Amino acid sequence: MPIYALVDCNNFFVSCERAFDPSLKDKPVAVLSNNDGCIVARSQEVKDMNVPMGVPYFQWRALCQKNDVKVMSSNYHLYSDMSKRVMKILADFCPELEVYSIDEAFLDLTAFAAHTNIREFCNKLRMAVLQWTGIPISIGVASTKTLAKLANHIAKKKTSSGVYIMPSPQDSSELLSHLPVEEIWGVGHRMGKRLREEYGVFTVKGLRDSDPHQIRRGFSVVGERIVYELRGISCLTLEEMDEPSKTIVASRSFGKAVTLRQELEESVAWHVTRAAERLRKQGAKAGGLYVMLRAGQIGKASYDSRYISLLPATFDTSTMIAKAKQAVREMYKEGVHYKKSGVCLYDIMPQSQTQGDMLLPEWEDTPKRVTVNRLVDDVNRIMGDDSLVYAATGTKRDWRMSCSLRSPRYTTHWNEILTV
DNA sequence: TCTGGGGTCCTAGGACCC
DNA sequence: TCTGGGGTCCTAGGACCC
Numbered sequence: 172m173p174i175y176a177l178v179d180c181n182n183f184f185v186s187c188e189r190a191f192d193p194s195l196k197d198k199p200v201a202v203l204s205n206n207d208g209c210i211v212a213r214s215q216e217v218k219d220m221n222v223p224m225g226v227p228y229f230q231w232r233a234l235c236q237k238n239d240v241k242v243m244s245s246n247y248h249l250y251s252d253m254s255k256r257v258m259k260i261l262a263d264f265c266p267e268l269e270v271y272s273i274d275e276a277f278l279d280l281t282a283f284a285a286h287t288n289i290r291e292f293c294n295k296l297r298m299a300v301l302q303w304t305g306i307p308i309s310i311g312v313a314s315t316k317t318l319a320k321l322a323n324h325i326a327k328k329k330t331s332s333g334v335y336i337m338p339s340p341q342d343s344s345e346l347l348s349h350l351p352v353e354e355i356w357g358v359g360h361r362m363g364k365r366l367r368e369e370y371g372v373f374t375v376k377g378l379r380d381s382d383p384h385q386i387r388r389g390f391s392v393v394g395e396r397i398v399y400e401l402r403g404i405s406c407l408t409l410e411e412m413d414e415p416s417k418t419i420v421a422s423r424s425f426g427k428a429v430t431l432r433q434e435l436e437e438s439v440a441w442h443v444t445r446a447a448e449r450l451r452k453q454g455a456k457a458g459g460l461y462v463m464l465r466a467g468q469i470g471k472a473s474y475d476s477r478y479i480s481l482l483p484a485t486f487d488t489s490t491m492i493a494k495a496k497q498a499v500r501e502m503y504k505e506g507v508h509y510k511k512s513g514v515c516l517y518d519i520m521p522q523s524q525t526q527g528d529m530l531l532p533e534w535e536d537t538p539k540r541v542t543v544n545r546l547v548d549d550v551n552r553i554m555g556d557d558s559l560v561y562a563a564t565g566t567k568r569d570w571r572m573s574c575s576l577r578s579p580r581y582t583t584h585w586n587e588i589l590t591v
Numbered sequence: 592t593c594t595g596g597g598g599t600c601c602t603a604g605g606a607c608c609c
Numbered sequence: 610t611c612t613g614g615g616g617t618c619c620t621a622g623g624a625c626c627c
Contacts (some may be wrong), residue, residue, distance in 0.1 A: 211609095211613070227612040245613085272609045272616095356627035358605050391619065393607085420615050469612045513614085 173405050174312060176278040176293065178261060180254075181307045181327065183274035184212035186401075187253045190242060190305035191581045199240040203228050206424045207574060216240075216281050244574035249401055252582040254480065264296050269409045277316055279409045291336040313337035316407045317400035320356040340379070340403045347376040347401075355396050362390060364368055375401065414518065415453045416423060421446040422463065422513020425570040428511045435464070436499045437565030442494045442514045444561055445486040458484040458518030462498040465511040467492040472510070475502045480589055484520060487540045488547070491516075492563050555584070 184202040189195045199216035254273045256520040262268050293310045298513040300308050311322025326335035353363040366372040379401035387395035396406045421442035465478040477498040
């Protein structure tokens with residue numbers, strides 16, 4: 172029987188901030204999303220105030236101020252650097268590892284079980300990560316990934332040790348009969364509602380004991396798989412390979428409404444630049460480009476978008492900027508208050524892959540373009556992001572988002588620390 | 592007037608995740 | 610007045626083919 176562990180960093184963004192600013196310890200801390208829009212991380216003190224995850228900050232600002240919550244903008248440079256450090260330690264302890272998100276990883280402990288006490292192993296791992304990075308973690312252990320997720324949830328909520336090892340399915344019935352069905356990994360808002368209203372399933376145990384065929388009819392193979400995973404039958408395996416992305420998205424809300432076509436074009440050129448950089452980083456080229464604009468508030472927003480075929484597939488920033496700007500010119504309407512723009516690269520393939528169609532126009536990624544792109548990437552890697560930019564991205568960039576409450580990028584931008 | 596059956600591929604959209 | 614950003618997987622339905 173396989174043994175999976177899910178390691179999850181507690182209140183990750185908050186813990187990162189606290190690791191570098193001890194004055195935040197034991198104080199209520201909340202971290203906001205890009206553009207200071209939503210609350211995306213909360214310290215335990217803030218959770219205890221019943222501030223939910225992912226809610227618009229402006230609706231909770233008064234409560235936060237009243238309770239003296241330290242509210243911070245996101246500092247993704249810091250979080251991703253800290254994430255790498257944590258994952259490195261996990262990999263040293265257990266090479267069979269799947270980095271699932273910025274603050275989570277699955278470990279396959281099956282091979283350890285024969286000669287290692289799993290609980291002791293988990294305790295050591297927690298101590299190591301805490302001592303070497305300052306980040307507290309929780310660990311859930313079970314025989315499937317879905318159950319390990321649940322075990323982690325229990326480790327966080329119901330243990331003081333931060334480690335929970337789930338007993339066999341029979342022995343965990345009592346516990347699972349108290350957990351709402353929405354706690355399951357893969358059961359979201361919609362599925363939870365339908366399970367309750369149409370199937371009379373309210374708890375984890377309820378879904379575990381449902382008829383897999385009936386669940387499949389209502390929720391496809393995805394639902395059926397969850398039932399089996401809950402029964403301890405492993406359907407999901409560790410995905411250790413660092414697979415290249417199938418799509419690359421770059422998008423941002425504007426700091427203020429944008430009405431000028433030129434600013435819109437600049438913002439899209441900027442997103443293309445970032446997306447293409449990531450594309451080249453994974454040694455790939457894209458066969459398509461999607462450009463999206465949003466106007467108006469969420470809920471009553473209007474969207475417009477264009478799919479653009481890139482043939483032959485390319486990784487060249489200027490080629491993509493030209494096409495993306497053309498799309499913006501087609502969509503632009505005077506007087507509209509635009510709130511967000513974004514691009515998505517799709518049909519991504521390795522650069523080595525050749526086109527099947529020999530009748531295509533001449534190869535676009537000429538040696539000169541290859542050189543220019545590589546130069547830009549090298550300069551930005553060595554000198555820091557945005558040292559070399561395309562003129563099409565503009566110089567003023569008034570549309571950029573606000574992040575006035577951001578902490579210094581302690582681990583990646585030493586100049587910011589010196590100017591604190 | 593009558594109008595098969597089976598298969599593949601592609602895409603848009605939905606649901607979910609953190 | 611103010612609601613993030615970046616992903617994955619699955620399915621239905623249409624186009625197309627024989």
